[in-house]
Amino acid sequence: MVDSLGEAHDLGWTLWVACAHGNRDGLKSIRECRQRYRIDMSTLLWTRGRACPLARLEALMRCPRCGSRTVRVSFVPPSGRRHAG
Known part of the structure; x- marks a missing residue:
């Protein structure tokens, strides 16, 4: 199982991060933010460190477009390789 960055x-x-804020802000309807970014793993390693737990990354991210902390983090293994986990 892969646990660290x-x-x-x-x-x-x-690593892909997508804004998951939705189209509501309290009782108000707002335009849904659909930003999605591929995150550079090397930069993330420099800023968070190799030991950073993958489970903690969602709490550390914020959408640069709308500022929401409600994000979805997706890790995509390279195609053609099988990872134990």
Whole structure:
């Protein structure tokens, strides 16, 4: 099982983060933010460290477009390889 950012990087995983704020702000209807970004793993390693737990990344992210902390983090292993986990 892959638990840390360093392990995911070593295995060649790709990280995607998408805003999940939705179309409501309290009782108010707002335009849904649909931003999605591929995050550079090397930069993330420099800022968070190799030991950063993958489970903690969602809490550390914020959408640069709308500022929401409600995000979805997706790790995509390289195609063609099988990872134990």
